[in-house]
Amino acid sequence: MTREQSFLPNPSRINIPFVLDIIIVSNPEQIKRIESSSDVDRLHAYPTAELPWWVKYYLSATRFHTPQDDNWFLPFESSANREYQKRRSQMDDQIARGYRPQDITKIADLLVSNADDSDLSFHMAQLIAGRFSQAEIPLDICLAGRETLQRLPEAINPVRYAQAKKAHGKLYDFCAHNLLDDYHLVDAGQHTIAGAAKSMVDALHILKENINLPVDKIFTKNPITLQAPRIAIRDSDLGGLLKSKTKPGWTVVIFQIAKAAQKTSDLYFTFGTGTSERACSFMNFFLDFMKDLQMELIDRTASVD
Ligand code: HEM
Numbered sequence: 001m002t003r004e005q006s007f008l009p010n011p012s013r014i015n016i017p018f019v020l021d022i023i024i025v026s027n028p029e030q031i032k033r034i035e036s037s038s039d040v041d042r043l044h045a046y047p048t049a050e051l052p053w054w055v056k057y058y059l060s061a062t063r064f065h066t067p068q069d070d071n072w073f074l075p076f077e078s079s080a081n082r083e084y085q086k087r088r089s090q091m092d093d094q095i096a097r098g099y100r101p102q103d104i105t106k107i108a109d110l111l112v113s114n115a116d117d118s119d120l121s122f123h124m125a126q127l128i129a130g131r132f133s134q135a136e137i138p139l140d141i142c143l144a145g146r147e148t149l150q151r152l153p154e155a156i157n158p159v160r161y162a163q164a165k166k167a168h169g170k171l172y173d174f175c176a177h178n179l180l181d182d183y184h185l186v187d188a189g190q191h192t193i194a195g196a197a198k199s200m201v202d203a204l205h206i207l208k209e210n211i212n213l214p215v216d217k218i219f220t221k222n223p224i225t226l227q228a229p230r231i232a233i234r235d236s237d238l239g240g241l242l243k244s245k246t247k248p249g250w251t252v253v254i255f256q257i258a259k260a261a262q263k264t265s266d267l268y269f270t271f272g273t274g275t276s277e278r279a280c281s282f283m284n285f286f287l288d289f290m291k292d293l294q295m296e297l298i299d300r301t302a303s304v305d
Helices: 028-036 053-059 084-095 101-112 117-132 139-147 152-156 158-178 185-209 215-221 257-264 283-304
Strands: 012-016 020-025 228-232 252-255
Touching: 020 028, 028 252, 028 257, 053 152, 084 185, 101 117, 101 185, 101 283, 117 139, 117 185, 139 158, 139 185, 152 158, 158 185, 185 215, 185 283, 215 257, 215 283
Parallel strands: 020 252
Antiparallel strands: 012 020, 228 252
């Protein structure tokens, strides 16, 4: 077994022949350049069966993939995928319906009263994922969403992995039976429920802890999504950055977008890879919601003083 690791600060590489080959990029300009090159694409540009074993193992216990029917969350699909535009429009259209003033009041009430994360998860899931569902999303399904794997190192612990797989199965079953017609099970169901119940609740705490900073600053200093993965689709040294070339379908490039967001203060790194192209469908909703909630929380503090 050999381990090749560049001593350059960026990118770094972990290459264990026949096991895995991962390149980690955190320099914002390098991320943008590699993303716009034709050296990499989204993971599911390759059929699932051909992907590196560790990618399948990890992602099948997250909100991003359903091995039951081989569905992938939209950012994992190549722009060349025939369904891409339709799925993107479906998400954009529903998210554009926005939220009501009483949603802001409700979440502010919960935050001010220091409600449990389970309460916050339940209400955020109805507010965001409810629009794609025929039925209320039960609390145990919101909590299952929170229990899916969030970070790669969690996959190493067999107890944590088994717990995440069980939660994943529960969440999948709910989505398979309760989504409104024609919505994608992962985009509208599994990812949205788990994202609302976990990432959005984390974001609410971050907002509350930084209540006097501008929202844009809060969420570039404290980005929620740490990384975005891509897969090599050709032999390449990534524009002279590598000593040995990538292997198509095997080398995975991890963009450390959170570090890039912190470094550049650019919200397009909080919600994508540094440009508006294929940025998160939910970005504008998120920013408007957080700004309204921030005003409500500040108003309440002022009226108490
Ligand atoms: C804290 C909340 C969220 C953050 C920080 C976030 C962040 C991101 C990031 C970084 C990407 C790009 C991933 C990549 O390039 O590989 C992305 C894509 C996407 N996100 Fe979000 N997201 C959030 C919540 C949501 C929610 C709740 C929804 C759905 C209601 C959503 C829908 C999408 C969609 C559909 C894409 C794919 C866009 C495309 O590829 O065209 N996101 N998000």
